[in-house]
Amino acid sequence: xxxxxxxxxxxxxxxxxxxxxxxxxxxxxxxxxxxxxxxxxxxxxxxxxxxxxxxxxxxxxxxxxxxxxxxxxxxxxxxxxxxxxxxxxxxxxxxxxxxxxxxxxxxxxxxxxxxxxxxxxxxxxxxxxxxxxxxxxxxxxxxxxxxxxxxxxxxxxxxxxxxxxxxxxxxxxxxxxxxxxxxxxxxxxxxxxxxxxxxxxxxxxxxxxxxxxxxxxxxxxxxxxxxxxxxxxxxxxxxxxxxxxxxxxxxxxxxxxxxxxxxxxxxxxxxxxxxxxxxxxxxxxxxxxxxxxxxxxxxxxxxxxxxxxxxxxxxxxxxxxxxxxxxxxxxxxxxxxxxxxxxxxxxxxxxxxxxxxxxxxxxxxxxx
Ligand SMILES: [Zn+2]
Ligand SMILES: [Zn+2]
Numbered sequence: 359x360x361x362x363x364x365x366x367x368x369x370x371x372x373x374x375x376x377x378x379x380x381x382x383x384x385x386x387x388x389x390x391x392x393x394x395x396x397x398x399x400x401x402x403x404x405x406x407x408x409x410x411x412x413x414x415x416x417x418x419x420x421x422x423x424x425x426x427x428x429x430x431x432x433x434x435x436x437x438x439x440x441x442x443x444x445x446x447x448x449x450x451x452x453x454x455x456x457x458x459x460x461x462x463x464x465x466x467x468x469x470x471x472x473x474x475x476x477x478x479x480x481x482x483x484x485x486x487x488x489x490x491x492x493x494x495x496x497x498x499x500x501x502x503x504x505x506x507x508x509x510x511x512x513x514x515x516x517x518x519x520x521x522x523x524x525x526x527x528x529x530x531x532x533x534x535x536x537x538x539x540x541x542x543x544x545x546x547x548x549x550x551x552x553x554x555x556x557x558x559x560x561x562x563x564x565x566x567x568x569x570x571x572x573x574x575x576x577x578x579x580x581x582x583x584x585x586x587x588x589x590x591x592x593x594x595x596x597x598x599x600x601x602x603x604x605x606x607x608x609x610x611x612x613x614x615x616x617x618x619x620x621x622x623x624x625x626x627x628x629x630x631x632x633x634x635x636x637x638x639x640x641x642x643x644x645x646x647x648x649x650x651x652x653x654x655x656x657x658x659x660x661x662x663x664x665x666x667x668x669x670x671x672x673x674x675x676x677x678x679x680x681x682x683x684x685x686x687x688x689x690x691x692x693x694x695x696x697x698x699x700x701x702x703x704x705x706x707x708x709x710x711x712x713x714x715x716x717x718x719x720x721x722x723x724x725x726x
Contacts, residue, residue, distance in 0.1 A: 361388065364433075365395065368724070369422045369481070369499030370705045371489065375413035379706040384422070384481045384489055386503050389435030394506050396447060400522040401427035401497035402696070402719045403708045405553065406643060410492055411709060414645040418476075420483065421490040424497030424722070425451035426525035428518040431509065438506045447509035448521050448678070451493040452669045455507065466673040475505045498705055500724045510674050513682055519699075519721060520692040523554065524681055526669070527719060528692065530641060531558025531618065532684075533670015533677065535566055539614050539639045543567030546607050548631050550595065551618035552580040553712075554695050554719040555641055557587055559616045564588030565689050568614075570606055574599055577715050587691060603631050612636060620644035629662060637663040641670075695719045701726065 365386040370379050389395050407423045409415040417423075431445045441447070452473075454466035461469050472494075479488030480496060480503045489496075496502045512521050531554070535541045547563040549556045552575035563571045564587070573584035573592040581592035591606055593599050604611060611633035617624045620642025628638045629652070670677075684690035697717040700708055701724065708720040 365501070367481075367499050367501040368702055369496070370424070370702055371420050371422055371483065372411055372417070372492075373420045376411070379411070379709070381702045382483060384483055384499070386481045386501060387479070389433055389503050391436045392438060392506050393435040393503055394431050394438055394441060394509060395433035395501060395503050396429040396449065396509065397432045397501050398427055398429040398497050398499060398724050399518040401722045401724065402522050402525075402527065402554070403705070403712050403722065404526045405555070405712060406493070406526070408709055408712050409643060409645070415643065417492055418490045420487060421492045422481070422496035422499050422502070423492035424499070425449065425493035425495040426522055426527060427495060427497030428512065428521040428525065429502075430518075432501065435506070441506055441509055441511065445509075446512040446514065446518055446521075448512050449495045449497060449504060449525055450508045450510055450674055451495050451526065452672070453494070453505060453508040454673070464673075467668050467671050475508065498702060498722055498724070510678060516682055516685060519723070520685065522721065523692045523695055523719060524678065527554030527695065528558045528690065529672045529677065529681065530667070530670040531555040532562035532565070532681065532690070533672050534616055534639050534641045534667045535559050535562030535614075537671040537677065538665055538667040539616070539637055541566040541568055541614055544569045545613040546570035546572075548572045548574065548603055548612040548615045548628070549584075549589070549618060550574045550616065550624050550628055551642060552577075552584050552592075552718075553618065553715065556616070556618035557584060557695055557718055559618060559641065560584050560587050560589050561690055565684060570612070572603055572606060572612070575715070579716075580718065583694065583718065587694060600627070600631055607633065610634070614639065616641050618642045620648070622648040622650045625650045629660075629664075632662050635661050637665055639665040639667050641667045696721045699723055
């Protein structure tokens with residue numbers, strides 16, 4: 359088959375903020391030096407994709423979204439020696455360069471070059487218009503071209519459809535508990551928002567040995583799922599929740615609160631649910647118009663720590679082998695996070711369900 363043909367791919371293209379998501383044939387650029395082409399096996403819908411689609415987060419367009427994905431290497435660009443054709447890989451939307459100040463100082467999740475690949479087109483449409491890769495990965499497509507350092511080679515025994523969730527939701531939720539906040543055995547934990555990230559935080563709290571794990575959400579079915587995954591209590595989000603949390607934490611409030619929504623209102627609620635001296639970890643990505651206010655007196659008096667969390671403070675090389683072991687042992691349940699599977703034509707509807715909060719994760723299978 360000619361190279362041109364091999365590099366053509368169906369993809370979900372966004373051309374304007376809040377505009378339609380159309381499935382189109384695009385032509386991928388040949389992988390450049392240090393790049394690879396990947397056939398996508400599974401990609402799940404993350405809230406950040408929704409935020410990029412609605413303009414809450416900035417995205418140069420036209421673009422292909424999708425950043426929580428796993429696939430197989432099908433072409434190597436010049437100079438790529440640490441990956442081979444046929445390798446199963448997890449895509450990393452926040453790949454560390456291993457060379458900047460942050461990478462050198464143990465903060466790979468804040469790498470200053472992580473977003474570099476997203477600034478350049480990686481494909482063009484039938485009219486020749488350049489297309490940008492959303493979050494440098496562009497996984498809502500049959501194929502993509504990414505930097506080789508955005509590919510983490512997967513062990514053969516981790517199924518690709520489950521591994522995809524490790525691309526964002528699970529590493530963010532579990533990492534928030536384990537790495538960002540460092541929850542200790544016996545501590546009490548509240549998780550606000552039980553989507554893919556929140557349900558992963560619940561699992562992270564169970565694995566960390568938290569004694570009290572309280573999940574909060576507006577949607578009833580997700581409360582049941584949270585209990586199955588390790589929550590000791592699951593409560594409808596609302597004005598009653600704060601009092602119920604106090605009752606479940608000897609009147610003090612929780613040692614740790616994880617806000618997996620990221621709105622001003624949920625951040626302020628979360629702050630009030632934590633005990634004096636407790637910690638509020640902000641996991642959900644809010645928006646430029648979400649303003650949270652604190653009086654300097656309350657900051658002093660309550661002495662709570664506020665811990666903003668980027669991608670669960672993930673260092674793929676350090677943390678992914680631990681998560682693979684937790685998947686193998688069954689401690690980490692990835693399958694239960696998938697509400698349903700769709701093909702590329704279902705992405706727009708999947709976004710609507712995500713916006714309504716009725717699903718944990720919707721998994722796209724572009725090649726099935
Ligand atoms: Zn770096
Ligand atoms: Zn994400």
